[in-house]
Amino acid sequence: xxxxxxRRLLQMIPVFAGATALLFVMxxxxxxxxxxxxGERACDTATAAQLKREFGLDQPLWRQYATxxxxxxxxxxxxxxxxxxxxxxxxxxxxxxVRLTLVAVVFEIVVGVTLGVVTGxxxxxxxxxxxxxxxxxxxxxxxxxxxxxxxxxLGVRWGWIRPSVPPQATFDQLILPxxxxxSVSLAYVTRLTRTSLAENRRxxxxxxxxxxxxxxxxxxxxxxxxxxxxxxxxxxxxxxxxLMGGAIxxxxxxxxHGVGYQLYQGILRQNTQxxxxxxxxxxxxxxxxxxxxxxLYAVLDPRIRYA
Amino acid sequence: MLLExxxxxxxxxxxxxxxxxxxxxxxxxxxxxxxxxxxxxxSGKSVTAQAVMGILDTPPGRVTGGQVLFRGRDLxxxxxxxxxxxxxxxxxxxxxxxxxxxxxxxxxxxxxxEMFTVHRGLSRRAARAKAVELMERVRIPAAxxxxxxxxxxxxxGMRQRIMIAMALALEPDLIIADEPTTALDVTVQxxxxxxLADLRREYGMGLILITHDLGVVADVADRIAVMYAGRxxxxxxxxxxxxxxxxPYTRGLLDSVPRLDRKGRDLYAIKxxxxxxxxxxxxxxxxPRCPMARDVCRTDVPPLYxxxxxxxxxxxxxxxxxDGSAGA
Amino acid sequence: xxxPSLPQPQEPERAIAGTGTGAGMDLAAAEAATxxxxxxxxxxxxxxxxxxxxxxxxxxxxxxxxxALVICFLVVIALWPSLIAPGNPLHxxxxxxxxGPSPGHPFGYDGQGCDVYTRTVHGARASVTVGxxxxxxxxxxxxxxxGLAGYVGGFWDALLSRITDVFFAVPVVLGGLxxxxxxxxxxxxxxVGFLVLLGWPQISRIARGAVVTAKQHDYVQAARALGxxxxxxxxxxxxPNAVAPVIVVATIALGTFIxxxxxxxxxxxxxxxxxxxxxxxxxxxxxxxxxxxxxLLWPAGALAVTVLAFIMLGDAVRDALDPKLR
Numbered sequence: 013x014x015x016x017x018x019r020r021l022l023q024m025i026p027v028f029a030g031a032t033a034l035l036f037v038m039x040x041x042x043x044x045x046x047x048x049x050x051g052e053r054a055c056d057t058a059t060a061a062q063l064k065r066e067f068g069l070d071q072p073l074w075r076q077y078a079t080x081x082x083x084x085x086x087x088x089x090x091x092x093x094x095x096x097x098x099x100x101x102x103x104x105x106x107x108x109x110v111r112l113t114l115v116a117v118v119f120e121i122v123v124g125v126t127l128g129v130v131t132g133x134x135x136x137x138x139x140x141x142x143x144x145x146x147x148x149x150x151x152x153x154x155x156x157x158x159x160x161x162x163x164x165x166l167g168v169r170w171g172w173i174r175p176s177v178p179p180q181a182t183f184d185q186l187i188l189p190x191x192x193x194x195s196v197s198l199a200y201v202t203r204l205t206r207t208s209l210a211e212n213r214r215x216x217x218x219x220x221x222x223x224x225x226x227x228x229x230x231x232x233x234x235x236x237x238x239x240x241x242x243x244x245x246x247x248x249x250x251x252x253x254x255l256m257g258g259a260i261x262x263x264x265x266x267x268x269h270g271v272g273y274q275l276y277q278g279i280l281r282q283n284t285q286x287x288x289x290x291x292x293x294x295x296x297x298x299x300x301x302x303x304x305x306x307x308l309y310a311v312l313d314p315r316i317r318y319a
Numbered sequence: 320m321l322l323e324x325x326x327x328x329x330x331x332x333x334x335x336x337x338x339x340x341x342x343x344x345x346x347x348x349x350x351x352x353x354x355x356x357x358x359x360x361x362s363g364k365s366v367t368a369q370a371v372m373g374i375l376d377t378p379p380g381r382v383t384g385g386q387v388l389f390r391g392r393d394l395x396x397x398x399x400x401x402x403x404x405x406x407x408x409x410x411x412x413x414x415x416x417x418x419x420x421x422x423x424x425x426x427x428x429x430x431x432x433e434m435f436t437v438h439r440g441l442s443r444r445a446a447r448a449k450a451v452e453l454m455e456r457v458r459i460p461a462a463x464x465x466x467x468x469x470x471x472x473x474x475x476g477m478r479q480r481i482m483i484a485m486a487l488a489l490e491p492d493l494i495i496a497d498e499p500t501t502a503l504d505v506t507v508q509x510x511x512x513x514x515l516a517d518l519r520r521e522y523g524m525g526l527i528l529i530t531h532d533l534g535v536v537a538d539v540a541d542r543i544a545v546m547y548a549g550r551x552x553x554x555x556x557x558x559x560x561x562x563x564x565x566x567p568y569t570r571g572l573l574d575s576v577p578r579l580d581r582k583g584r585d586l587y588a589i590k591x592x593x594x595x596x597x598x599x600x601x602x603x604x605x606x607p608r609c610p611m612a613r614d615v616c617r618t619d620v621p622p623l624y625x626x627x628x629x630x631x632x633x634x635x636x637x638x639x640x641x642d643g644s645a646g647a
Numbered sequence: 648x649x650x651p652s653l654p655q656p657q658e659p660e661r662a663i664a665g666t667g668t669g670a671g672m673d674l675a676a677a678e679a680a681t682x683x684x685x686x687x688x689x690x691x692x693x694x695x696x697x698x699x700x701x702x703x704x705x706x707x708x709x710x711x712x713x714x715a716l717v718i719c720f721l722v723v724i725a726l727w728p729s730l731i732a733p734g735n736p737l738h739x740x741x742x743x744x745x746x747g748p749s750p751g752h753p754f755g756y757d758g759q760g761c762d763v764y765t766r767t768v769h770g771a772r773a774s775v776t777v778g779x780x781x782x783x784x785x786x787x788x789x790x791x792x793x794g795l796a797g798y799v800g801g802f803w804d805a806l807l808s809r810i811t812d813v814f815f816a817v818p819v820v821l822g823g824l825x826x827x828x829x830x831x832x833x834x835x836x837x838x839v840g841f842l843v844l845l846g847w848p849q850i851s852r853i854a855r856g857a858v859v860t861a862k863q864h865d866y867v868q869a870a871r872a873l874g875x876x877x878x879x880x881x882x883x884x885x886x887p888n889a890v891a892p893v894i895v896v897a898t899i900a901l902g903t904f905i906x907x908x909x910x911x912x913x914x915x916x917x918x919x920x921x922x923x924x925x926x927x928x929x930x931x932x933x934x935x936x937x938x939x940x941x942x943l944l945w946p947a948g949a950l951a952v953t954v955l956a957f958i959m960l961g962d963a964v965r966d967a968l969d970p971k972l973r
Contacts, residue, residue, distance in 0.1 A: 023812075030813035038826050148962070152955035154906040156913045157929065157947040164936050164943075214376065216419040222374045223414075224485065225407030226437055234433075235422050242424075257818025261910060265933075275821065276914075279828045287825060295816050314469040315423055 020306055024299050029081075031295045032288075036077050039284050084292060090285030098289040101274050106293070108181045109270035112262070113255045115183060115190025116197070120248050124198040128205020128244070129237070135210050144206070147199035155258070159192040159265040176267040186268075193262040197251050204247055208240040215239070242312045249305035253298030320388070321525045322371070322410075322493055323347040327385035329366050329549075331596075332378060338596040340366040342549040343385070345623075350492065353519065353526040355540035355557070357533065357572070359593050363549035364529045368495045370395075371527075372412050373402045389493075408438045411486035413515075415498040417478035421470035427454075427481050428466030434488040453484040457514060476507035483515060493525040500535065512539060533576050537561060542629075545569050548594050548604035551623060555630040565632035565641045567609050603635070611636055701967035711963035717956040724768055725775035732768035736761070736923045747941065757932055757942035766923055767945050773924035774953060777835050777842070778905040784843035786897045789850025794889060796851070797858030798881055807855070811848035819845055820910060827916040835908075838917050842904050853896050857889035864888075895965040902957030909950050925950040 071079070083090070089098035127147075131140040150158070166188060167175030177185050191198075212218060213236060221235040260272030267273075271290055278286030310316045329341035341363040348354045358364045369375045371387050373394065387394040389410065394402060414420035422430055431453055432446035441449065447466065454462035457480040470478055479499060486494050499515060500508040516539050519526045528540060536543060536557065543560050545553045545568065553566040564570040574587035591608040594600055600607055606616040615635055623631040626641065634640055705711045724731060739761035746756040754763035796807035822845055830837040858881075861867060867884045875883075911917030912926025913933075920927060925946040932942035 026809055027812040027816055030809070031816040034813060034817060035822070035825060038822070148955060148959060149951070152902065152906075152958055153947075153951040154910050154954070156910055157951060160929070160933055160936065160943060161947070164940060168937055216414060216416065217422040219374055220412075220414060220420045220485075221422070223372055223406055223412045224434060224437075225403050225405070226433065227403065230437065235425075239422070239424055254818065257821055260820055260824070261914065264914065275824070279824050279916075282828075291818075291821055291825065294818060294821065298816055298818070313424060315471050 016310060017307065020303055024303060028295065028299055031299075032081070032292050033077055035291050035295070036080065036288055037073065039288055040073060040076070080288070084289070089289035089292075098286050101286065102271075102290065102293065105269065105271045105274045105290075108268060109256055109259050109263070109272065111181060111183055112186050112190055112193060112259055112268065112270060113252060115186045116194035116255050117248060117252060119191055119194040120198050120201045120251065124194075124201030124248075125205055125241070125244060127202040129209060131202065132206040132209025132213070132240070133232070135206075140206075143202065147202050150195050150199040155192060155196055156261045156265060158195050159189075159262055162188060162192055163265060179269050181268055181270070189262050189266045189268060192265070193255055193259055197248075197255065201244060201248060205240065205244050208243050209236065212236055212240045242309070245312060246305050246309050249308055250302055253294075253301035256297055257294050320347050321350045321352075321390065322527075323386075323388040324367065324371060325386040325388065327367060327370060327387065328383040329363070329370050329375065329380060330383055331380050333597070336597045339599055340380070340549055340596055341370065342599070344546070344549070344551055345385075346544045346551060346554065348493065348525040348527055350525050351523050352542070353516075353528060353540045355528045355530060355536040355543045356546060357530060357536060357543055358546035359531055361593055361596060362546040363596075364546045365497050366549075367546075368412070368497055368527065368529055372406060372410060372495065374406075374412075404438070407434060407491070408489045409491050410493045410495065411489070411491040413479075413482050413486045413494060413496040413499045416502045417475070417482045418470060418502075420482060421478065423470060426467050426469055427473070428468075431466075431481070431485055431488060434485065438489055449488070453488055454481070456487065456518070457481070457484040459484075474507075475503050476511055479503060479507075479511050480514065483511070483518070487518060487522065490522055491524060493527070494519070495527045495529070497529045498531070499528075501530070501532070508535075515539075533572060545572070548599050549596065550604065550633060551631075552605065552633045553631065554623070555626070555632075559627075559630060563641055565626050565630065565637045566634045567611050567640055568605050570640060570643075571608075603633070611640065701964070704967040705963060708963050708967070710959050711967075714956040714959040714963065717952065718960065721771055721775055721953055721956070725772040728769045728772060732765045734762055734765040736766045736769040737921060738762070738765075747939075754945045755939070755941045757928065757939065759931070763928075763942050763945050766928055767925070767949050769923045770925045770928060770946060770949065771953070773835055773918055773922060774905045774908060774950070777838055777908040777918075778901045778957070780835070780839045781842035781846060781904045782897050782901040784839065785846040785850050785900060786893060788843060789847040790854040790889065790893050792847065793851030793854030794858050794881070794886065797855035798862065798877075798885065800859075804855070807851065811852055814845060814848040817845065819907065820914070823907070823911045824914060824916055827911060830916075831919075833919045833922050835918060835922070838908055838911060842907060846900060846904070849900065850893060850896060853892050854889050857892050858885050861885040861888040891968045895961055895968060898961035898964055899958055902954040902961065905950070905957065906954045 080090075087099060089102065091097060127143050131143045134140050153161075163175050166172045173188050174185070177189060217239075218231065218236055221231045226235075256271065259270060260275060262268070263270045263272035264276060271294065275287060275290045277283075278290065323345075324347070325345050327341050327344045328339075331338040331340055344363065344367050346354060346356070356364045356367070366375070366380070369380075370382050371394070375382065382395060385395070389405065394405065397405075421427065428447060428450045431450035432441075432443065435441040435446035435449050436443060451462050451466050454466060459465060459477055459480055465473075470481070473481065479502075483499070486496075496515065500511050503511060512535060515526075528536070530536060540557045543553075543555060543557050544551050545560075545566065547568050553560065553564065553569045555565065560569065561573065564573055568589070571587060571589040575589065577586060589608055594604055594607070600617075601620075602618045603609070603612070603616045603621050606612040609616065611634075613636070619635070621633045621635045623633045624637050626632050626637055632640070728736075739759045740756075741760045743756045743760040746760075748755045754767060757763050757766070792807060796804045823841055826841055826844075827837055862885060864884075867880060870880050870884050908917050908924070909926030909929065912919075912924050913930040915930065917926055918924045928946035929943055929950070932939065932946070936943050
């Protein structure tokens, strides 16, 4: 187990380096890094050249990357467009997005897994067909459309919730945005749970459990669910990283001042430091989530643990 | 009679049509007796056992007729809760592939202990002690340590021993072993089979041994029921059947086994393939492959004729077959 | 006690990309990964029966027929939008901004006074073009790279695996924002290029997996033992096994690409005006959704139906190609 953790950690390093380098190149080659620094107007040539020197932007790209990564590991993410350190923006933005993601994950677990179990055990019944159809529709309607529609209905027409979330963004204010963020994944969790259950239902060990004379409840909970939920748990785990990255759309719709909002501002104002910084952290979160999922997988499935 | 299956019918509704897997099977096992059910895959031998256990996949499978009398009570009419209490406790089953039949994410100890906590209401601790005891019974070395291991950590033979231990746990009256050694190496097969036979004697249980392996049968079984296309075609005490089969299918099976006393002679092979259960031939299901088939075989389903008080054959010409076998 | 018949410890399914929409693509991949292995249960000499069986099933599957009809209709109006919407999608009359439906203008007008019906019909072209081109690019690039890596194995395989890991770690929508925010072109090609760039690893994983599985089949080993050449083995014996899962994933990916294009356009970095696309329409309509919800609902509905059609098609094809799920 210990060696497994170490191996996975080591595998993470090149992926992290590669992904951040990829983004670094994308941002720097595609955009003009000093464009956002002179306010609304474009910088004149002399100022631009001076700014470039100041920020080390006249160095070759790989050196810029190395310097940047060096700074990142000392907690220095550079300066945002408004002159505040990027790390300050992060301190205000990440808690909001983390709360939003948490709400979404709770929806996935509570609603998604429940629906999946119900349909998986009642394959072919009307409940199953209805839920399956609903998941297809949810998957097909892009998140931003779902979000806009729910905002229109619940927020504007019926007035159940405030259509935009205030800056403090407490958990109860994030319920609808969380549901919107979770929607597509929720549908997938339902389908995955259902498929996994249906596959395992015919498994030999389930037949053995029945042949042992165990009560149906015990067969389902101890034998069927315990095995079927392994892929579901891992999906939800990996989804945590993906949800934080995907929150940008939901945050835009509900005007939530989280990671996506700051990133969007950074891109609008072409502030590379903000963009690279936030994306770097998101990539790291994604990779750590994956690592934790792998470890969780090993805990849940002894065949991996002892391999 | 410990268990008596009477005129059992099972069908499977598939996309291609209704598959008649079991068509009027009847057999009986007494306490302390070993009945071998012999047949090719698809002959209905496993499906019959699943119907007896009540673990048929329904749907698509369905028992459409017959009785399964266990100590005189028809299991098929019992409410599910009562059937559940019988399963595992009074009738236990051993499956072919222990690797897939054991739960991969539960320790073998927990899987064994479960029998005691559920059926006997034992505490976890007591159940665990029983599990160790069982593993020792089936001669698994270092049982006390290995109870905490998972199925995939055992070798094939050891895993099958754990399956056997699980079946023995509550000292059932009847064990159904569905191809218990097929998935094992030949050398291990004999060990596991011997263990099973020993334990059966020790506990005085009835045993239904489902197999397609004639070699396994000869050593262990008291009586044999040969199945073909969902019917019993011949039933007899093991030695009589080996010496003088009363059905051309049985004879074909016996002749296709290499034997030392017939060295140098060509092996016989039954021509053709087993029928599809969706389209079982009319009359005697075996007639398209039978060397003795005549017109009546194509139209009339042969009943199980009484050859002797202990024997039966579902062949219109069993007498001829019996005489032919004597000469061979 | 080591056991020779141990199931290969599976790499946990980590193939989850960056967004709500993106995650879908990868789960589809994970599900479709079973397609290839399902096929192994069949006799090796009869690959054709898989396809004819599948076709037989599909023709009787109402879901397939319905989604195929929707897709055919979409393709037709993408090619010739004037067939059903003869108006000019760029012709707008500010005086009629946000007006409701009127005769000849069944969907009403949007915030700029453009006819919503005409624009929705003409918007199909952008979505279908992006979807089809991106899928074609991803399928070709992904299966070639993945297939070769799986076949060659060793260093190149490991390298490709790491590269795909890198791409999976980049959240799709964020990558799109970063990369496309500087593009000024109003054609579909930057978006297509971006989707191919971030989408290929998914197909490459499927293709690689299928090839690696196929490589271990006895009949492939036999072909090799009989002296068949490398390319011949790859094309005749291995490639057919990879085709089914790739087709399934690609069909579903097509739907998600269309959704992604709309999402990026909504965020202002996908297609840009004067292009006509559903994403742009929805984005433009969202600020005054209170007063003129019709301007948002029609393109959103068209988008949803389109994505749904492709996903259902992929779903139906997967069910037909995967004998295990029957």
